[in-house]
Amino acid sequence: MKPYRIFLLGLLAVLAGCPTTSTIDSAVAQANQKLELNGSPFRYKALDSEHMGMTLIPLPAGPTKAVPELKQKAMEAIASAEFKKGRSVANLAEVRHLKDGREVWVLETLGEGVAYVVAFEDPSRGDSNVRMEGPTTYSR
Numbered sequence: 001m002k003p004y005r006i007f008l009l010g011l012l013a014v015l016a017g018c019p020t021t022s023t024i025d026s027a028v029a030q031a032n033q034k035l036e037l038n039g040s041p042f043r044y045k046a047l048d049s050e051h052m053g054m055t056l057i058p059l060p061a062g063p064t065k066a067v068p069e070l071k072q073k074a075m076e077a078i079a080s081a082e083f084k085k086g087r088s089v090a091n092l093a094e095v096r097h098l099k100d101g102r103e104v105w106v107l108e109t110l111g112e113g114v115a116y117v118v119a120f121e122d123p124s125r126g127d128s129n130v131r132m133e134g135p136t137t138y139s140r
């Protein structure tokens with residue numbers, strides 16, 4: 001029994017000193033559950049045993065449902081938000097569509113991805129209200 005106890009104590013000591021991915025995996029799972037419940041198009045992924053990063057879930061891409069005047073209104077709001085973040089240019093790369101009718105407007109960037117979640121009161125009217133969440137930066 002003595003060798004078994006020594007082995008068990010040694011194994012416990014090794015396991016206690018080694019970082020495991022279960023902690024980060026648990027944190028990622030909890031964070032993603034909250035994001036999903038809130039209808040977010042973003043999810044976390046474990047980068048290593050201590051860090052997680054944001055990603056954008058795969059969504060169908062296509063043209064915005066907004067009429068041109070409303071699209072311009074949304075882009076002006078995004079450009080203003082980008083300027084406040086110290087980014088002088090806001091060019092739309094693509095629009096991705098959520099099942100609930102909201103759109104994810106992905107900007108052209110050189111580094112990390114930048115996106116806004118945009119919702120329209122009525123996308124067929126140019127004077128419609130625009131609701132916007134973001135910017136959210138994520139790993140491509």
